[in-house]
Amino acid sequence: MDFMSNAYPLIISYGERIILSLVFLIVGLKVINVLAHFTAGKLEKAKVDQSLQPFLVSIFKVALQVMLVISIASMLGAEMTSFIAVLGAATLAVGFALQGSLANFAGGVLILLLKPFKVGDYIEAAGFGGTVKEIQIFYSVLDTPDNKRIIIPNANLSNSSTINYSVNPNRRIDFVLGVGYQDSMEKVRSILQRIASENPLMFEDPPPQIVLGEHGDNSLIVYFRVWCKMEDYWSLYWETLEKIKAEFDKEGINIPYPQLDVHMINQ
Numbered sequence: 716m717d718f719m720s721n722a723y724p725l726i727i728s729y730g731e732r733i734i735l736s737l738v739f740l741i742v743g744l745k746v747i748n749v750l751a752h753f754t755a756g757k758l759e760k761a762k763v764d765q766s767l768q769p770f771l772v773s774i775f776k777v778a779l780q781v782m783l784v785i786s787i788a789s790m791l792g793a794e795m796t797s798f799i800a801v802l803g804a805a806t807l808a809v810g811f812a813l814q815g816s817l818a819n820f821a822g823g824v825l826i827l828l829l830k831p832f833k834v835g836d837y838i839e840a841a842g843f844g845g846t847v848k849e850i851q852i853f854y855s856v857l858d859t860p861d862n863k864r865i866i867i868p869n870a871n872l873s874n875s876s877t878i879n880y881s882v883n884p885n886r887r888i889d890f891v892l893g894v895g896y897q898d899s900m901e902k903v904r905s906i907l908q909r910i911a912s913e914n915p916l917m918f919e920d921p922p923p924q925i926v927l928g929e930h931g932d933n934s935l936i937v938y939f940r941v942w943c944k945m946e947d948y949w950s951l952y953w954e955t956l957e958k959i960k961a962e963f964d965k966e967g968i969n970i971p972y973p974q975l976d977v978h979m980i981n982q
């Protein structure tokens with residue numbers, strides 16, 4: 716009975732603290748989410764780089780969550796000096812356990828500072844290709860042209876070679892064409908020059924380049940190179956391939972294919 720009479724005040728005291736702490740935790744997490752959403756809206760209105768927005772919001776949320784945990788520990792009666800020391804030791808232990816995650820975090824910071832690519836760019840990196848949708852703290856999100864989503868750790872992106880197809884406004888299209896040895900190179904050049912001059916999407920400066928690249932096994936290899944705006948690349952590529960086939964057929968230019976001569980010997 717004496718034990719219960721002594722324990723009762725403690726139960727009441729700590730029970731109230733625990734209940735208040737739980738309420739504070741739930742309310743605090745909801746407030747943090749609201750503040751994070753509000754911050755994201757402010758960053759959007761301020762026209763902060765889209766690559767930085769998710770990163771800054773994530774850092775903001777983590778900082779508030781750490782402050783919330785410290786506040787709850789204080790409410791439960793934990794001594795702040797000891798608690799911070801324990802928190803520091805735990806952070807160090809977690810750091811060793813999560814070296815890969817820390818490398819991803821460092822990679823994310825490098826990407827956002829050096830900006831080898833940004834949200835909206837089409838890149839090839841770490842063996843994948845796609846349009847950058849998000850750059851998060853630990854990973855980046857790409858969408859492929861056939862609408863697959865790829866999640867790539869930032870450490871892989873920051874430590875590998877990256878091809879950025881969107882950073883420059885103009886691109887060169889390279890057509891590699893095979894024509895017959897019996898066909899006139901001057902006629903082929905004239906046809907390709909006409910195709911280039913009739914298409915407004917192809918730049919006049921730099922001018923189209925039409926050269927005999929090599930003597931192949933079955934055909935003459937012609938390089939036809941033109942410049943265009945980056946956003947016109949694929950539509951112009953497909954359109955021009957079809958146009959070349961039609962014009963070559965119309966002008967009697969032969970597009971050869973590998974052939975094999977078989978000699979029959981009668982015994």
